[in-house]
Structures are given as structure tokens and as C-alpha cells.
Amino acid sequence: MKKRHPNHRLVKIHRSYMVEEIAKLFGIHKNTVRGWVKAGLATSDDKRPMLILGHALVAFIQARRVKNKQTCQPGELYCVGCRAPKFPAGDMAEYSPVTEKFGNLTAICPDCNSIMNRRVSLAKLEQVCGEMEITVPQALRHIVESNKPTVNSDLK
Ligand SMILES: [Zn+2]
Incomplete structure (x- = not known):
């Protein structure tokens, strides 16, 4: 199945939505919407059911789309301060292992x-x-x- 971006034009900015309504609107799973809330999508208050304001939803989807475009290319790290991928200062980074299989690259934003x-x-x-x-x-x-x-092996 082709992955679609939620179309923010479906959202009416002056109404509030329940999580289920947003899921239905975009044809996505409720848990995806709950994930957005966890990721910073603003809700109206702490009452149940949780209500999400249309304009907050539109802003969130638009911001998320921009963010998705800004995935790091080789040689880039994401700077939280600049909110953009950057080539690190001096093109230098440090790898620190978290487990045997993966770790963190750390560098300085130029x-x-x-x-x-x-x-x-x-x-x-x-x-x-x-x-x-x-x-x-x-x-x-x-x-x-x-x-x-092994780049050199073919040349021999
Ligand atoms: Zn920066």
C-alpha cells in the first residue's frame, strides 16, 4: 500500500476533533494520531475524550511534512537548534556505541x-x-x- 501524507485540507480549522475522527478523516490508525499527540500535537485540555483543535492539527501536519523532508543526507547530522540537517563543523563527528550494533554520532553545528x-x-x-x-x-x-x-580488490 502506498503511504500517503495526511491531507491537511480535509481539516476544518474552526472545529475540534476527537482522535477517532481524525483517524477516520485521514484513513489512518487511531494509534498514529495518539503518536502525534505524544510527539507534540496540542490537545484542547485534559478532559476525556481528548479534543484536538483543527488549526493545531493543520499546523502539526504541515510542520511534520517539512520535518520529514529534512532527513539527513550522508555527512549530515540534524541540528535541533537550527531545526535543519547540517554538515558538522570541520566535517568531524564522534561515534559512541550504545550497543554492539548501534550508537550515536555526535558533532558540532557550524x-x-x-x-x-x-x-x-x-x-x-x-x-x-x-x-x-x-x-x-x-x-x-x-x-x-x-x-x-574493499575498493582496491578489483583493481588488482
Ligand atoms: Zn545549529
Whole structure:
């Protein structure tokens, strides 16, 4: 099934919606709408059933669409301060493992100097890094090396 963006034009900005109504309006699951609420979609108050104002819903969908477009390209990390993907200062990032299989890339935003983070799996580190020079803890270096495509082997 083709994944569709919820069409915000279906929303009437001057009315309030229940979670179920929004789900029906967009043909999506209620849990998806609840996920939006958790992700910051404003609700009218703490009363049950929860009501979501139309204009808040439109704003949320539009903001979300912009955000989805701004996925990081290779060599980029997302800066929360600038709300945009950025190439890190000096094209340098540091990998710190969370588990054996994935960890966090940390770098400095060149524009606002805040710390940028990107969650990556170790196996995809090579695809993600782009032009970045990634510092890896000594203990992991052999794993990263073994994931590198052997570029030179074909030339021999
Ligand atoms: Zn920034």
C-alpha cells in the first residue's frame, strides 16, 4: 500500500476533533494520531475524550511534512537548534556505541555551535558518514574497518 501524507485540507480549522475522527478523516490508525499527540500535537485540555483543535492539527501536519523532508543526507547530522540537517563543523563527528550494533554520532553545528546527534547502526556507518571524518573508540575500530567495502580488490 502506498503511504500517503495526511491531507491537511480535509481539516476544518474552526472545529475540534476527537482522535477517532481524525483517524477516520485521514484513513489512518487511531494509534498514529495518539503518536502525534505524544510527539507534540496540542490537545484542547485534559478532559476525556481528548479534543484536538483543527488549526493545531493543520499546523502539526504541515510542520511534520517539512520535518520529514529534512532527513539527513550522508555527512549530515540534524541540528535541533537550527531545526535543519547540517554538515558538522570541520566535517568531524564522534561515534559512541550504545550497543554492539548501534550508537550515536555526535558533532558540532557550524552555525549555532550546539551539539548535534544522529543515531546510526554500526553497519551503516560508512553510508552515513559521507565526507565526515568519524572518530571511533579504539575498541570498535576493527569492526568498522571490516564493514568497509574493499575498493582496491578489483583493481588488482
Ligand atoms: Zn545549529
